[in-house]
Amino acid sequence: MSTIKVWKSNAVILDKPEFKSKIKNLELSPEAKASMEEDLVKEYSKLKVYAVGKEVTFCEPGDLVLITPKTLSYCDTIEFEGKVKFVSKEADILGVY
Numbered sequence: 001m002s003t004i005k006v007w008k009s010n011a012v013i014l015d016k017p018e019f020k021s022k023i024k025n026l027e028l029s030p031e032a033k034a035s036m037e038e039d040l041v042k043e044y045s046k047l048k049v050y051a052v053g054k055e056v057t058f059c060e061p062g063d064l065v066l067i068t069p070k071t072l073s074y075c076d077t078i079e080f081e082g083k084v085k086f087v088s089k090e091a092d093i094l095g096v097y
Contacts, residue, residue, distance in 0.1 A: 004051065011053040012093060014065070014086040016077065017044060044072060046097055047086070056090045064097040 007013065017040070028036065046064045059065050067088060075086040 007051050007053040009053045009055045010090040011051075012049060012056060012059065012065075012088045012090055013051040013078075013080070014067070014075075014088055015048040015050050016084045016086050017047070038073075044069065047072075050080075050085055052090075058090050059093055059096050065093045066095040066097065067092055068094065 045066060047067060049059050049061050049063045049065055051061055052059060071088070071092045072086065075088050075092075078085050078087055
C-alpha cells in the first residue's frame, strides 16, 4: 500500500475516485474538470481507505467507508504516488461498509 512508514495520529487517507467520462476520448479543460469534480463530491458515498495513522482504530486500509459530502468538501487533498488522495480524520468516518 503506502510507502510512508507511519502516518500522523488520527489521519485517514482516502482514495479519491477519478472522473471517468462515458464519452470516449472526451477532453475537458482543467477548469471544466475541476468544476465537474466539485459536483461529483456530492455523489461520493463509499470511499476506499488508502492508509491510516497509528492511532486510528475504527477502519483500516482497504475498507470502504462512509463520509458525508459536506465533510468531504472540507478535506484537504494531497498527491501521493501519482494519485490524488483525500486527507480526513478518524472522527469524520461515519461507518465502515
